[in-house]
Amino acid sequence: MTTTSADELREEVRRRYAESALAVERTEQAGCGSGSCCGDEAAAATETSFGEALYDAEQRGELPDSAVLASLGCGNPTAVADLREGETVLDLGSGGGIDVILSAKRVGSTGRAYGVDMTDEMLALAQRNAREAGIDNAIFLKGVIEAVPLPAESVDVVISNCVINLSVDKPAVLAELARVLRPGGRLGISDVVAEDRLAAAERAERGSYVGCIAGALSQGEYVAGLEAAGFEDVEVTFTHEVADGIHGAIVKATKPASARRELPLAAPAQAGCC
Numbered sequence: 235m236t237t238t239s240a241d242e243l244r245e246e247v248r249r250r251y252a253e254s255a256l257a258v259e260r261t262e263q264a265g266c267g268s269g270s271c272c273g274d275e276a277a278a279a280t281e282t283s284f285g286e287a288l289y290d291a292e293q294r295g296e297l298p299d300s301a302v303l304a305s306l307g308c309g310n311p312t313a314v315a316d317l318r319e320g321e322t323v324l325d326l327g328s329g330g331g332i333d334v335i336l337s338a339k340r341v342g343s344t345g346r347a348y349g350v351d352m353t354d355e356m357l358a359l360a361q362r363n364a365r366e367a368g369i370d371n372a373i374f375l376k377g378v379i380e381a382v383p384l385p386a387e388s389v390d391v392v393i394s395n396c397v398i399n400l401s402v403d404k405p406a407v408l409a410e411l412a413r414v415l416r417p418g419g420r421l422g423i424s425d426v427v428a429e430d431r432l433a434a435a436e437r438a439e440r441g442s443y444v445g446c447i448a449g450a451l452s453q454g455e456y457v458a459g460l461e462a463a464g465f466e467d468v469e470v471t472f473t474h475e476v477a478d479g480i481h482g483a484i485v486k487a488t489k490p491a492s493a494r495r496e497l498p499l500a501a502p503a504q505a506g507c508c
């Protein structure tokens with residue numbers, strides 16, 4: 235992909251999700267107006283494939299209506315991340331703030347929850363939702379997930395809900411996950427993931443890029459990418475099919491607790507070598 239087309243694609247994503255945030259501001263269900271966004275076009279989707287139905291009634295009851303309406307995720311990362319009191323959590327592509335608000339409640343007053351999003355309209359909606367929820371340990375930052383505006387080793391847990399598939403530079407995102415996590419930190423991500431049998435063109439036949447289908451990594455690509463970024467205990471588990479061979483999935487991994495062993499300055503001499 236050329237730089238120009240990557241920039242154009244990212245701008246298309248930003249524009250569609252800005253429309254979605256504005257629809258929620260008008261108290262309509264999240265949707266992308268003239269186009270489609272996550273969940274609108276998944277051919278085999280059931281009513282529970284995307285959005286608010288992925289949260290139980292108790293969680294929905296903790297949230298302002300517009301945070302629930304704005305939900306565009308393909309899972310419930312707060313249910314898999316096992317958040318604990320006092321932890322610092324980062325949500326990549328925080329949208330209307332649903333997972334940041336739930337995380338902020340879980341980690342309590344001694345913890346904090348950051349959300350990063352590139353779309354001003356989503357950030358404004360999320361900030362309003364957090365205020366309405368009475369949360370004061372949620373912080374929303376403008377930025378792209380390929381260059382997260384937080385220092386290295388500053389968070390305990392990274393969550394994300396149906397966003398990494400939208401990135402135009404996935405290796406950069408996976409490297410950022412490894413950079414911002416503290417040693418021993420963990421990932422609890424929901425995303426759209428393809429079966430390994432589907433080539434990129436076959437994924438694109440099943441749905442659009444802004445609709446969270448065409449940009450999906452395959453299961454094998456996700457595992458290899460996270461391992462290349464330095465993660466261990468990597469698991470990518472399908473939860474529900476959203477189109478033929480394309481699934482909502484949970485992605486879990488940990489950053490090793492100790493820094494990787496440095497290579498010796500000089501390799502020990504080996505008989506018969508070289």
Ligand SMILES: C[S@@+](CC[C@H](N)C(=O)[O-])C[C@H]1O[C@@H](n2cnc3c(N)ncnc32)[C@H](O)[C@@H]1O
Pocket residue numbers: 247248251252271272304305306307308326327328329330331332333350351352353356377378379380394395396397400401402446
């Ligand atoms: C499908 S919505 C999901 C929102 C939220 N996670 C949820 O579950 O409702 C995707 C969100 O990710 C944001 N986004 C997409 N690509 C991004 C990128 N490269 N950097 C930052 N934010 C991005 C969009 O602005 C949008 O708010």
